[in-house]
Amino acid sequence: MLRKITGQVRVGLRAVSLATIACVCAAPIANAEETFKLGLVNFLSGPAADAFGVPSMNGGELMVEALNAGEVPEPYAGMIGFGGMPIEIIKVDETGGAQVQIQRFRDLVQREEVDAIVGYDGSGDCLAVAPIADELKKVVVFSGCGTPRIFEENSYEYVFRAGSHSTMDNVALAHYVARKLPDAKTVAGFNQNYSWGQDSWRDFSLALKELRPDIETVGELFPETGAGQYGAQINVLMRLKPDVVHSSLWGGDLEAFLLQAGPRKLFDRTNVVFTMAEHVLPRLGDKVPEGLMTGGRGAVGALHPDTPLANWFYSAYEDKYDIPAVQGPFRFVQTILGLKTAVEIAMQENGGKKPTSEEIAAAFKFASFDTPSGPVEMAIGDGHQAIQGNAIGISKWNAQENRVELVDVEYFSAKCINPPNGVMSEEWIKEGFPGAECDN
Amino acid sequence: MLSLQRNVALGALALTIALAVLGAFVPEWILYTCALVLAKGLVVLGLCLLLRMNLVSFGQGLYYCAGAYICGLVSQMGISDAFFLTFLAALGSAVVGLILGLFLSGYRSVFFAMFNLALSMILYGVLLKSISLGGSDGVGVAAPTYLGYAPDGEMRLYVFFVFALAVAGASSVFAFLYTKSEMGLASASVKDCEIRLEYLGLSVRYLIIFNFVIASTLAGIGGALVAMVSGHIIPELAYWTTSGEFVFITVLSGPNGILSAFGATAVFETIRLVAGQNMPNSWQMLLGSFLLLSILFMPNGISGLFRRAKAPKPDAVGEGINND
Structure with missing residues (x-):
């Protein structure tokens, strides 16, 4: 009986395997007149x-x-x-x-x-x-x-x-560090080892070199994308004790890093500045370490105007x-x-x-x-x-409203942190932001 | 044997021309999928040759990706001839296949599969991190030319389709004749008894390396075709999911059959396309259920379906003797 059914299914499948290609052609095409x-x-x-x-x-x-x-x-x-x-x-x-x-x-x-x-x-x-x-x-x-x-x-x-594009995020962060952390002497990078992380760190370190030539780079960490475990990297950061850590982590990697670095008090010892950690704040809620500095790639989310x-x-x-x-x-x-x-x-x-x-x-x-x-x-x-403009704030848990707030927000105008038309962003940063219009 | 060669070559030529003519009347979005099918079908064809020896490579993406990157990086130097790029990709991946084959031929079953997987993931990791090779953003590939002829605009995809068809047709004829040759028949018996083969004076290791090089060459050619048709390549071509996809299509195809390799790829790509169109949130589920059902009801793949139909009745004399 089972063989008979399997046989019938097989005959059917023969037809199906030949007919699938045909059915794509017959799919209905809607007429888009007014919509x-x-x-x-x-x-x-x-x-x-x-x-x-x-x-x-x-x-x-x-x-x-x-x-x-x-x-x-x-x-x-x-x-x-x-x-x-x-x-x-x-x-x-x-x-x-x-x-x-x-x-x-x-x-x-x-x-x-x-x-x-x-x-x-x-x-x-x-x-x-x-x-x-x-x-x-x-x-x-x-x-x-x-x-x-x-x-x-x-x-x-x-x-x-x-x-x-990503140049803006990192130039704004460099401005932020130069403006808000005048005592900083050392910086380290903590970025994922693929184009996004590499480009982000390149733009940030170039921009910081222009704005604060006295700050020394003491470490460049590039963990794997999707690594999920950052114990070793956190140890290195704790040992290096840089005044500033730059990170462009996102998604699950970022959440894992925050949850692992928070209890070890990394955020108490050093200023970790994130380009885009804003998107995990509502999800993590009260597990977000206090005093984390982050943007969101624009004046978005809790940073909205x-x-x-x-x-x-x-x-x-x-x-x-x-x-x-x-x-x-x-x-x-x-x-x-x-x-x-x-x-x-x-x-x-x-x-x-x-x-x-x-x-x-x-x-x-x-x-x-x-x-x-x-x-x-x-x-x-x-x-x-x-x-577009960018904004960077500092995380603070609001127990009354049961949500993470970003306080002490700094805004950066679009023309201050983006290159002018026709200028390559990397060249623009290296030449010291020619044509940038900053408010302060 | 000579008449078999002539018949097969003529049959393949007729089929290629028929498909090329048909391609002229097909909308471009289907034509692109057809070109993808031809490219990936070549990789599957190589895997079928390995599967005949009971070897499954879970890392065929390595050669596929190597072919694509050879094609892409050379095209960035300003060389855009499709014939030359395809040849170069085939040669490059054959060399890689030969070197790795020397080492891999000592392993069987899950060890063979896993070593391949590991090697392809090494290539993926290297490509992901090397900024000079485009990193995770990948490499753009210039539109191909054909012996000095550069088709423009709307003709571009069709001309490429005909080119891919010719390459796939020639490779298929080669693969078919190879399976009927002494080497090919000896390879098929590796899975039955290696000791017996050695007693006959054949080197199993040599057979495996030989088939492995053919499979990696075919994968390299497939990679070059994919690079040229899509115009942009990324390290994901060497990622394990890409290789897994090829293994799945190979299981769907079954080891015996040349056309079924392309047929299975066509079925897979069509299901993915239709599922993506109609179920954007859960297309993987449809693909997965299809995999499950096809293994349940078609253990010998698509080639098994059609072979069973032609096979002699169980009570006929000479059952089990393959006389085609």
């Missing part, structure tokens, strides 16, 4: 999903729903969706590597026929997708991927990034998902709002028709727009790369 079809891409599985992907996608969905309902406050009040067109979203998982991402990107553009794509957090994915976007002439707006390489080593017509738009988004997100919004959703949402601005500028210029990719790309260049993380300007990378 704006938007592909949203981010990590929905894997190590970056918890830290960035899922919160980002949640924030994106919240923003799209609010835009479609016309509930977003000034300056976006009164305009539904993108220029009156309701937004229809298609979600895609960023996990799988560069080849799979190109496959899914082509699928989004050529089968789903989306009007634009927003997302991508992995630098490798961004570098892989960018040339394809130009080849297919479809606007893609990156939300993450910190590497400055994308627009500094290449130029693309249809590729934009509506958030700043006091504007109606920022306050609305921060509370709407917490109401819906029961956890405060961190940098992921803030960056993702600012990318959507950037695209909205570009689409609406393009519609003003073409008389209210649904704009083409060429028109959106032309309107996006050098556009500026308001976001929950403050004003953003597509000022560098020939109008394809955004700059």
